[in-house]
Amino acid sequence: MIKSLHKRNSELANSNKQVEFLSNGIFKGGELATFNNKIAETNQFPLRPKKLEILQINLGYMCNQVCEHCHVDAGPDRKEIMTKETMLQCLDVIKSTQAHTLDLTGGAPEMNPNFRWFVDEASKAGIKDFIVRSNLTILRANKKFYDLPEFFKNHNIHVISSMPHWTKGKTDKQRGSGVFDKSIKALEELNKIGYGMPNSNLKLDLVYNPSGAFLPGNQVALEKDFKKALHDDFGIQFHNLFAITNLPISRFLDYLIASENYEDYMYSLVEAYNPEAVKNVMCTNTISVSWDGFLYDCDFNQMLELPVSSKVKHISEYKEDQLQNRNIITSQHCYGCTAGAGSSCQGNII
Amino acid sequence: MQKTYYDPTDLKKFGKISEWNEELGSKFFEYYNSVFKEGNLSEREKSLIALAVSHTIQCPYCIDAYTGDGLQRGITKEEMMEALHVAAAIRGGASLVHGVQMMNKVNKLEM
Numbered sequence: 001m002i003k004s005l006h007k008r009n010s011e012l013a014n015s016n017k018q019v020e021f022l023s024n025g026i027f028k029g030g031e032l033a034t035f036n037n038k039i040a041e042t043n044q045f046p047l048r049p050k051k052l053e054i055l056q057i058n059l060g061y062m063c064n065q066v067c068e069h070c071h072v073d074a075g076p077d078r079k080e081i082m083t084k085e086t087m088l089q090c091l092d093v094i095k096s097t098q099a100h101t102l103d104l105t106g107g108a109p110e111m112n113p114n115f116r117w118f119v120d121e122a123s124k125a126g127i128k129d130f131i132v133r134s135n136l137t138i139l140r141a142n143k144k145f146y147d148l149p150e151f152f153k154n155h156n157i158h159v160i161s162s163m164p165h166w167t168k169g170k171t172d173k174q175r176g177s178g179v180f181d182k183s184i185k186a187l188e189e190l191n192k193i194g195y196g197m198p199n200s201n202l203k204l205d206l207v208y209n210p211s212g213a214f215l216p217g218n219q220v221a222l223e224k225d226f227k228k229a230l231h232d233d234f235g236i237q238f239h240n241l242f243a244i245t246n247l248p249i250s251r252f253l254d255y256l257i258a259s260e261n262y263e264d265y266m267y268s269l270v271e272a273y274n275p276e277a278v279k280n281v282m283c284t285n286t287i288s289v290s291w292d293g294f295l296y297d298c299d300f301n302q303m304l305e306l307p308v309s310s311k312v313k314h315i316s317e318y319k320e321d322q323l324q325n326r327n328i329i330t331s332q333h334c335y336g337c338t339a340g341a342g343s344s345c346q347g348n349i350i
Numbered sequence: 351m352q353k354t355y356y357d358p359t360d361l362k363k364f365g366k367i368s369e370w371n372e373e374l375g376s377k378f379f380e381y382y383n384s385v386f387k388e389g390n391l392s393e394r395e396k397s398l399i400a401l402a403v404s405h406t407i408q409c410p411y412c413i414d415a416y417t418g419d420g421l422q423r424g425i426t427k428e429e430m431m432e433a434l435h436v437a438a439a440i441r442g443g444a445s446l447v448h449g450v451q452m453m454n455k456v457n458k459l460e461m
């Protein structure tokens with residue numbers, strides 16, 4: 001298992017270093033347009049929020065996996081976990097927000113010791129779409145997690161899980177040895193109780209992200225291939241596939257630099273820039289809450305520690321109207337969300 | 351003077367070919383894009399064919415382009431290599447099958 005950038009004491013574990021790196025080099029001398037200049041060409045700078053739809057809460061950076069591309073730099077060694085006190089503050093917001101979707105993420109959100117209590121409480125708020133982003137292997141990591149699929153079902157949780165490929169080789173290379181087999185087992189368990197089955201209300205979606213320095217292909221075609229292969233090989237079914245572009249931050253940035261792919265990758269992102277995608281980037285309808293309750297425009301800005309540009313900085317002082325009246329912080333990493341058909345936590349955006 | 355005949359960055363300039371002959375360039379790219387659309391063959395199958403042909407004609411630009419294209423489509427390295435062996439078999443077979451011509455000639459000339 002590889003180690004997190006934090007564990008390795010890597011320079012890139014410092015988010016300031018990442019932001020600095022992304023601001024220099026090919027973007028400093030004008031070889032490539034900065035993201036802000038690019039969106040200014042179509043009068044889209046600064047980006048402004050639209051109607052708030054998604055409240056995404058990060059329950060902690062601890063994870064049982066250490067994936068090579070992880071933008072959170074998550075792993076077993078990360079001790080940042082949301083406390084019950086912060087969860088209570090989140091619950092106050094969940095009860096009053098106009099957002100129709102609650103999206104719990106991590107790390108592995110299930111590893112938060114108060115995860116079940118939080119889901120119990122949050123589900124009482126009557127949120128329309130309650131998402132848990134599960135890495136799948138956590139459902140098979142320990143006996144204490146074996147009943148999570150039933151727990152999800154009882155709370156009508158929408159499960160979204162990562163699955164970088166339908167083959168063992170590609171999956172294990174990106175996510176670690178043994179991940180594929182455990183993921184298949186977890187998917188079988190979810191299918192068994194109705195998740196992902198045709199016409200089932202128990203939603204099971206998969207997330208695909210490229211296992212290397214290239215952009216995702218057509219989401220519809222990939223979904224077709226995933227569905228065929230997983231069904232033919234294992235009898236597994238799921239609803240939608242979301243193709244997500246890897247953003248050049250954290251461990252994926254580290255990989256890009258180490259493999260000497262950084263410049264080519266950034267060129268690919270800039271060449272694939274689609275001004276139409278800018279209109280629907282997820283930061284325009286999302287608020288991201290970090291494990292310690294701070295507010296961000298998106299999960300990626302959270303990892304780069306670029307807080308919301310608002311007087312309201314923390315969940316404890318949350319005022320939706322005031323937050324909606326802000327400029328969204330954008331930089332070069334945002335090219336990852338505007339390439340081709342665009343990319344978000346819900347896949348393509350156009 | 352350029353030190354090599356091939357420059358990877360030239361691939362990105364392919365579209366500029368039209369600048370010196372807009373009509374034929376546009377017709378070519380329109381045809382090219384139509385060819386790769388899903389038809390009786392899937393885009394995925396066409397990508398693998400393109401990769402194999404790229405190696406047969408030994409075009410570094412095409413190899414670069416269709417290796418990347420294959421990865422984007424989720425094509426595995428094992429599938430790519432299998433496609434290449436199809437190309438290699440046909441190319442090798444094409445040499446070898448001419449051996450029949452050699453054999454015919456030898457048989458005709460030798461006592």
